[in-house]
Every structure is written in C-alpha cells, then in structure tokens.
Amino acid sequence: MSALLEIKDLSISFDASIHAVQQLSLRIGRGETVALVGESGSGKSVSALSVLRLLDERHASYPTGEILFQGEDMLKISQKRLRQIRGRQISMIFQEPMTSLNPLHTVEKQISETLALHKGMRGPQACARCIELLELVGIPSPQERLNSYPHQLSGGQKQRVMIAMALANEPDLLIADEPTTALDVTVQKQVLELLKDLQHKLGMAILLITHDLSIVRRYADHVVVMERGLLVEEAATTTLFEDPQHPYTRRLLDAEPPASPSGAMVNNLPLLDVDNLDVRFITRKSLLGKPKAWFQAVDKVSFSLNQGETLGIVGESGSGKTTIGHALLKLTGSTGSIRLTGHELAHLDQKEFRPWRKRIQIVFQDPFGSLSPRMSVAEIVREGLEIHVPATPEEQDRQVIRALTDVGLDPDARHRYPHEFSGGQRQRIAIARALVLQPELIILDEPTSALDRTVQKQVITLLRELQDKYSLSYVFISHDLAVVRALSHKLLVLKNGRVVEYGEASGIFNTPKHEYTRELLGAALFYAR
Known part of the structure; x- marks a missing residue:
C-alpha cells in the first residue's frame, strides 16, 4: 500500500530545550486507519x-525529520500551499470543541466558511450542504440548528459540528484528536461508523488519536504506541492486543475499569430522596418579557440514595443528566421535592441553602476550567473552609494537607498553580476541594471523561477508597458506561429528561428491561466485546 502520509525521524522541540517528540516514524496508507x-x-x-x-x-x-504528504514535505512548503491543503486534503477534528468553535458565529457560518474557501460553494447550495452534513453526524432537527451559536449546543452536539466541518470537503486524510471524548455511547458508535463508511466511500485515511483502547481495537488497522515522546511499539491492531511486547503497552491494556463497584460501606440510612423533580427553561418571551415557550429539561424524575452508595446517571447528550446535578445544588431553578437526611431543600432560597452547600459538593468535568489559574492549590482547596468552616489559618492548613494527602497528592506542592499539574492531578485537586469540607454527598459530573484510561483507573480507585474510608455517597454522571459500571450501586437511565429505567446497577447491566437501555448498552464498545 502506497503511503499517503509518511513521517520520518521527526523530532519536535519547544524553545530548544523541551524535547516533546524524538525521532518518530510512521506511515499511513490510503484508506487506512x-x-x-x-x-x-x-x-x-x-x-x-x-x-x-x-x-x-x-x-x-x-x-x-520530514513529514511527507503525497510526496510533499509539509515542513518545507509555502504558507500559500499549506492553506490549500488545510481543510481540503487534510482535515482535523480537535479534542475540545468549545475552544475550537467561534462563539460569535452560527453553526451555518462556520461550516459554510470551509465550503466557500475550498469549493466556492455559497448561498442555498452551501446551506443545503450544511444541512446534509449535520444530518450525517446525527444532529437532530439540523435546519433549526443552522442559526444556533456554540453556547446553545450541548458538548456532544458541538463535537458533532466539529466533525461536520472536518468532513465538509471530503478530505484525503482526517486527523481525529480524541473525536468522541465528549460523546455519549450511542452517538460515539454512530460517529465512528460514519467515519468508517466515509472512509470506504472516499478512500480517506484516518490518523486516530485516542485514549479509549476499545475504540482502537474495533476501528484501527494499525497501532502506534508513544511514551514520553518516543515510539515504543507499533503493530497491526490484532497483534498488539493479543501479544503486546512493551511493558508500557501492557500497562495501557491493563488499565480498563473494574467490572463492578467496591464493597463500600453501604447502609440503609436514607441520605437523599428526590421526588417529581422538574426543570424547565424559557426558550421564548413575548414583547413584554413574559414566557411564551419552555423546554422541559427534566420531567418528574424521582430517585433515592443511601449513605455510602453511588447512583449512576446515564443517557445521551441533552437527556438532563447535568441539569439534575445542578438542580440538587440549586444552581438552576426546579420544582418538586429534594430531601437531604429528611430535610426539605427545594423551597429554600439561596441564602437559606448556603449552610447546606457544605454537605453537598460537586466535581466538574473539566478540571482545568473549574480551577482558578490565579489561585494556588492551597488557596483553591482552602476557599470552601474560609466560607463554611471558621478556623485558624493553622487549622485550615492542616485540613488542606489532609485533603491533599487523601487524594494522593504531595502536600508540599500546595503552593503551586493548576497549570503546573497534569490533567489527572488537577482532577485530584478538584476532588480535594470537594472533600475538604467533609460532605455527605458529592456530585461527580463526567469527572473522568477528559482523562487517559490509566489516569481514569487511578481516579476510579481513589473514589472507591474515599467512599470506603468516609462512607461518602456519590451521584455519578457520565456517558462512559464502563466507568459507571465500576462505581455505581444504583443506575438511573434518562431519555429526553424522563426516567426510562431505575434500579440496582448490576441488574440493569445484566438484564436491561427498556429498549432504550438495551440500545445504550449495545452501543457501548466495552459491552460488545
């Protein structure tokens, strides 16, 4: 097979002192992944x-080194030639769609831009192509989404728009950098199957960058393993998974989450009871400012949680998972009943709810975005103590040290800043910030989705250990069913804001009763192995 892209002995340095990549060589043939x-x-x-x-x-x-694309060295060609290739012959899907999409431009304008630049397609023709691309990547009601801005889309929908932009000109090579990280399992399968179909139709090659080895196993022809800038192993996919040679490769393959939750100290003491929870958002107002239309994000959701127990909440993007977490914290308005240890919280205003915030904490999906870059780790973890737990600076410092120790971080590093830590370490800092207040309930909103599998496993192990040690209860929101299965005692399956299945997690994973649950589990790559 002739090489479409060939990288030869490539070394990359930053400021002549940081050697990020050392003598990397790989080749990609036409139609190969x-x-x-x-x-x-x-x-x-x-x-x-x-x-x-x-x-x-x-x-x-x-x-x-050299980077040869169809015989041209990409490191030596002119900027004019480079612009002709970018977005036309080589396209790229970036990992973080929120920072890759322009917040000031509509979906239609952003997709149309590349069509106009490379194909001269404008007006109704470009609009029709935009709708076709949005349908291809599974955006519901694509015509209505043309005038949407990125902030009006869910994380999964933003990623699908990025994929539509990358595929717009039917490139020869698609570079996909973690293309399905923000997607739920059904859309993940849909997008990967779409890329595979287009690859067969167009002869497109794909360079797939991912930490999800189940995706690699199913969709890649060849695998290149890198560690600290060095290529440590490469092989055909089947060969690498069946007989990995390098210790680092074996460690990556062994990093799958456990198959069931730990034997946590679950007891029958009710902690959280939610009954008929409703959340509606106003979508249109009259000229006088009165609401004219609403979107029902959460519709009569009920569940309960005991002390030391984990409730997993799963569902596709836009199903209402994160909205439930925000409603529990009164970060969004809701109706219905929310009782913590028998105390009704739903009717409390923000001032009345403030003392309860110590008992309910949250860990967000993006650890870098949720940690202030201007505050040291000690200041970040201590902030909640200063609000909720009056104590001397010495006592607060002792509690900060204890929380950092609990999450496996060196307390001596507490005067450093978030940018000086890896993604996994930043997530540990976020967990320490929640843990320092000794809460009874922690809401975990996609806390592992941005992490490598090896780091994911470390965080899962940490959460299980903390639950055993402090009898913590978790509400665990995720689209990664392998991680949900590793942590959850109960499972709540949502679709369009409504509960379609609820009960013991092991029972639902083994014998799902609802068709939608079976669809979710069938689409999960780990489940289909």
Whole structure:
C-alpha cells in the first residue's frame, strides 16, 4: 500500500530545550486507519498538529525529520500551499470543541466558511450542504440548528459540528484528536461508523488519536504506541492486543475499569430522596418579557440514595443528566421535592441553602476550567473552609494537607498553580476541594471523561477508597458506561429528561428491561466485546 502520509525521524522541540517528540516514524496508507495511543504528555497531539504545522513556530522547532504528504514535505512548503491543503486534503477534528468553535458565529457560518474557501460553494447550495452534513453526524432537527451559536449546543452536539466541518470537503486524510471524548455511547458508535463508511466511500485515511483502547481495537488497522515522546511499539491492531511486547503497552491494556463497584460501606440510612423533580427553561418571551415557550429539561424524575452508595446517571447528550446535578445544588431553578437526611431543600432560597452547600459538593468535568489559574492549590482547596468552616489559618492548613494527602497528592506542592499539574492531578485537586469540607454527598459530573484510561483507573480507585474510608455517597454522571459500571450501586437511565429505567446497577447491566437501555448498552464498545 502506497503511503499517503509518511513521517520520518521527526523530532519536535519547544524553545530548544523541551524535547516533546524524538525521532518518530510512521506511515499511513490510503484508506487506512492508524491509531496513535499513549498517556497525556506522550507527544500524540503535538505530532498530529505538526502535520498541518499548527504549532506556534515562534517556540516550536523540528531538529530532525520530514513529514511527507503525497510526496510533499509539509515542513518545507509555502504558507500559500499549506492553506490549500488545510481543510481540503487534510482535515482535523480537535479534542475540545468549545475552544475550537467561534462563539460569535452560527453553526451555518462556520461550516459554510470551509465550503466557500475550498469549493466556492455559497448561498442555498452551501446551506443545503450544511444541512446534509449535520444530518450525517446525527444532529437532530439540523435546519433549526443552522442559526444556533456554540453556547446553545450541548458538548456532544458541538463535537458533532466539529466533525461536520472536518468532513465538509471530503478530505484525503482526517486527523481525529480524541473525536468522541465528549460523546455519549450511542452517538460515539454512530460517529465512528460514519467515519468508517466515509472512509470506504472516499478512500480517506484516518490518523486516530485516542485514549479509549476499545475504540482502537474495533476501528484501527494499525497501532502506534508513544511514551514520553518516543515510539515504543507499533503493530497491526490484532497483534498488539493479543501479544503486546512493551511493558508500557501492557500497562495501557491493563488499565480498563473494574467490572463492578467496591464493597463500600453501604447502609440503609436514607441520605437523599428526590421526588417529581422538574426543570424547565424559557426558550421564548413575548414583547413584554413574559414566557411564551419552555423546554422541559427534566420531567418528574424521582430517585433515592443511601449513605455510602453511588447512583449512576446515564443517557445521551441533552437527556438532563447535568441539569439534575445542578438542580440538587440549586444552581438552576426546579420544582418538586429534594430531601437531604429528611430535610426539605427545594423551597429554600439561596441564602437559606448556603449552610447546606457544605454537605453537598460537586466535581466538574473539566478540571482545568473549574480551577482558578490565579489561585494556588492551597488557596483553591482552602476557599470552601474560609466560607463554611471558621478556623485558624493553622487549622485550615492542616485540613488542606489532609485533603491533599487523601487524594494522593504531595502536600508540599500546595503552593503551586493548576497549570503546573497534569490533567489527572488537577482532577485530584478538584476532588480535594470537594472533600475538604467533609460532605455527605458529592456530585461527580463526567469527572473522568477528559482523562487517559490509566489516569481514569487511578481516579476510579481513589473514589472507591474515599467512599470506603468516609462512607461518602456519590451521584455519578457520565456517558462512559464502563466507568459507571465500576462505581455505581444504583443506575438511573434518562431519555429526553424522563426516567426510562431505575434500579440496582448490576441488574440493569445484566438484564436491561427498556429498549432504550438495551440500545445504550449495545452501543457501548466495552459491552460488545
């Protein structure tokens, strides 16, 4: 098979002192899918960005190597030629759609831009192509979404728009950097099958960067494993999974989440009871400002949670998972009943609810976005104590040290800032911030979705240990059913804001009763192995 892309002995340095990649060589043939895997910091994304010369050339340099695309060295061609190739012959799907999409432009304008630039397609023709692309990637009511802005879309919908933009000009090579991280399992399967179908139709090659090895196993032809900037192993996918040679590869393959929750100290003491929870958002107002239309985000949801227990909440993007978490914390308005240890919280205003915030904490999906870059780790973890637990600075510092120790971080690093830590370490900081107040309930909103599998496993192990140690209760919101299965004692399945199945997690995973639940489980790659 002739090489469409060939990277030869590529080395990448930053400011001449940081060697991010050292003598990387790989080749991708037409119609082939090559997966680039490894932990954060291994050099995967940096290598991919170099193909299109998207690294800041004021700081990045290439001491050795070539990047040959159809025989042209991408490191030597002119900027004019580079612009002709970007988005037309080589497209890229970025990992974080919120920072990749322009918040000031509509969906239609952002997709139309690349159609106009490379194909001269404008007006009704471009609009029709935009609708076709949005349908391809599974956006519901695509015509209505054309005038939406990125902030009006869910995380999964934003990622689908990014994929539509990348596929707009039917490229020869698609670089997909964690393309399904923000997607629920049904859409993940849909998007991956779509990419596979288009690959067969167009002869498109794919360079797939992912930490999800179940995706690699199913969709890649060849795998390249990187560790700290070095290629440590490469092989055909079947060979690598059946007979990995390098210790690092074996460690990656062993990092799958456990198959069931720990034997936590679950007891029959009721902690949380939610009854007929409703959340509606106003979507249109009259000229006088009165509500004219609503969107029902959560519709009569009821569940309960005992002390030391984990409730997993699953469902597709837009099903209301995160909205329930926000309603429990009174971060969004709701009706219905929310009782914590028998005390009704639903009717409390923000001032009355403030003392209860100590008892209910949250860990958000993006640890970097939820930690202030201007505050040290000690200040971040201590902030809640200063509000809720009056104590001397010495006592507060002791509690900060204890919380950091509990989550496996060196307390001596508490005077450093978030940017000085890895993604997994930042998530541990976020957990320490919640833990320092000694809450009874922690809401975990996609806390592992942005992490490598090895780091995911570490965080899952940490959460299980903390639950055993402190008899914590978790509401665990996630689209990753492997992680949900590893942590949850109960499971709540949502669709369009309504509960379709609720009960013991093991029973639902083994014998799902509702068709939608079976669809979710069938689409989960881990489940279909």
